[in-house]
Amino acid sequence: xxxxxxxxxxxxxxxxxxxxxxxxxxxxxxxxxxxxxxxxxxxxxxxxxxxxxxxxxxxxxxxxxxxxxxxxxxxxxxxxxxxxxxxxxxxxxxxxxxxxxxxxxxxxxxxxxxxxxxxxxxxxxxxxxxxxxxxxxxxxxxxxxxxxxxxxxxxxxxxxxxxxxxxxxxxxxxxxxxxxxxxxxxxxxxxxxxxxxxxxxxxxxxxxxxxxxxxxxxxxxxxxxxxxxxxxxxxxxxxxxxxxxxxxxxxxxxxxxxxxxxxxxxxxxxxxxxxxxxxxxxxxxxxxxxxxxxxxxxxxxxxxxxxxxxxxxxxxxxxxxxxxxxxxxxxxxxxxxxxxxxxxxxxxxxxxxxxxx
Numbered sequence: 001x002x003x004x005x006x007x008x009x010x011x012x013x014x015x016x017x018x019x020x021x022x023x024x025x026x027x028x029x030x031x032x033x034x035x036x037x038x039x040x041x042x043x044x045x046x047x048x049x050x051x052x053x054x055x056x057x058x059x060x061x062x063x064x065x066x067x068x069x070x071x072x073x074x075x076x077x078x079x080x081x082x083x084x085x086x087x088x089x090x091x092x093x094x095x096x097x098x099x100x101x102x103x104x105x106x107x108x109x110x111x112x113x114x115x116x117x118x119x120x121x122x123x124x125x126x127x128x129x130x131x132x133x134x135x136x137x138x139x140x141x142x143x144x145x146x147x148x149x150x151x152x153x154x155x156x157x158x159x160x161x162x163x164x165x166x167x168x169x170x171x172x173x174x175x176x177x178x179x180x181x182x183x184x185x186x187x188x189x190x191x192x193x194x195x196x197x198x199x200x201x202x203x204x205x206x207x208x209x210x211x212x213x214x215x216x217x218x219x220x221x222x223x224x225x226x227x228x229x230x231x232x233x234x235x236x237x238x239x240x241x242x243x244x245x246x247x248x249x250x251x252x253x254x255x256x257x258x259x260x261x262x263x264x265x266x267x268x269x270x271x272x273x274x275x276x277x278x279x280x281x282x283x284x285x286x287x288x289x290x291x292x293x294x295x296x297x298x299x300x301x302x303x304x305x306x307x308x309x310x311x312x313x314x315x316x317x318x319x320x321x322x323x324x325x326x327x328x329x330x331x332x333x334x335x336x337x338x339x340x341x342x343x344x345x346x347x348x349x350x351x352x353x354x355x356x357x
Contacts, residue, residue: 057229064146071153090287097291170224177228209269229257280328286328288320288321
C-alpha cells in the first residue's frame with residue numbers, strides 16, 4: 001500500500017477511538033437513562049462510559065485540524081465539492097438504513113414517516129424544525145457551520161495569510177470565552193457556534209503548528225480555547241446531570257479534554273507512518289458514528305430478554321463495525337465516485353462562465 005502523504009494516519013486512530021467512546025456512552029449509559037431508549041443497563045461500566053459524550057468534542061478538534069489542512073489546498077469550488085462528496089454518500093446510506101430498521105424494528109419506541117426521512121437527507125433537518133431520526137445527527141449542523149466559516153476564509157483569501165488568519169482565530173476564541181460572561185447577540189452565537197468553536201479553533205491552530213511550528217501567539221490561542229472549553233463543559237455537565245439524573249465528576253471531564261489537547265499536540269510534533277489498518281479505522285469511523293445509536297438500541301431491545309447483556313453488547317458493536325466497513329468500503333465509495341463525476345462535469349460546464357465574468 002502506498003501511503004497518502006497528505007494523510008495523517010494518527011488522526012485516523014484517535015478518530016476511531018472517539019467513535020468507540022461515543023458508542024459506549026450511548027450503549028452502556030445514556031440509552032437506558034434517556035426515556036429507556038435502550039432496555040440494556042450497565043451500571044458497572046457506566047461510571048467510566050458516562051464520559052464518552054466527550055468523544056464528540058474530540059471529533060470537533062480533529063475536524064478543525066483536518067478541514068483547515070484541506071482548505072489550504074483547495075479553491076472555493078473544490079472545497080465545497082470535496083466536503084459534499086465526503087459527507088453525503090455515507091450519510092444518505094446511514095439515514096436510509098436507520099429509517100428501514102426503524103420501520104421494521106422500531107416497536108413502540110421509535111417512529112419515522114416519509115417527510116421526516118426526506119428532510120433528514122438534507123443533513124440540516126433541524127433548521128426546518130424536523131426531528132433527526134438519530135440523535136447523533138445534531139453534530140453535523142455544527143460541522144457545516146464550521147465549513148461555512150472556512151469557506152468565508154477561502155473567499156476572502158485569509159486562508160493563505162497566516163498573520164490575518166491567526167488574528168481571526170484569536171478573535172473567534174476571545175468571543176467564545178467572552179460568551180461565558182456576556183450574552184452576545186444570538187446571531188453571533190448561532191453562526192459562530194461559540195459553545196463548540198473552541199475545539200475547532202484549537203484543532204486548526206494545532207494544524208498551523210504542525211505546518212509551520214508553534215509560536216507564543218498560537219499557544220496563547222490554544223490556552224484560551226481550553227479555558228473556554230472548560231467553562232462550557234461545566235455547563236454541559238450540569239445539563240446532563242439534570243437530564244440523565246446522574247452525577248459527573250468535573251475534574252475527570254476536564255482532564256479528559258486536556259488529554260485531547262495533548263493528543264493533538266503530540267500529533268502536531270510527531271509524524272507517524274501510516275498503514276492500511278489505520279486508514280480503515282479512519283474510514284469506518286464516520287458511518288459507525290452515524291448508524292450506531294438508534295439501530296443499536298433497537299437490536300438490543302429485541303434481544304434483551306434472550307441473550308446475556310454483555311454478549312449482546314459485544315455482538316452489537318461487532319455488527320455496527322461490520323456494517324460500517326461495508327458502507328465505507330463499498331456503498332460510500334461507489335456513491336462518492338458517481339457524485340465526483342457529476343460535480344466534475346458540472347464544474348467543467350460552469351468554469352468558462354466563471355472565467356468570463
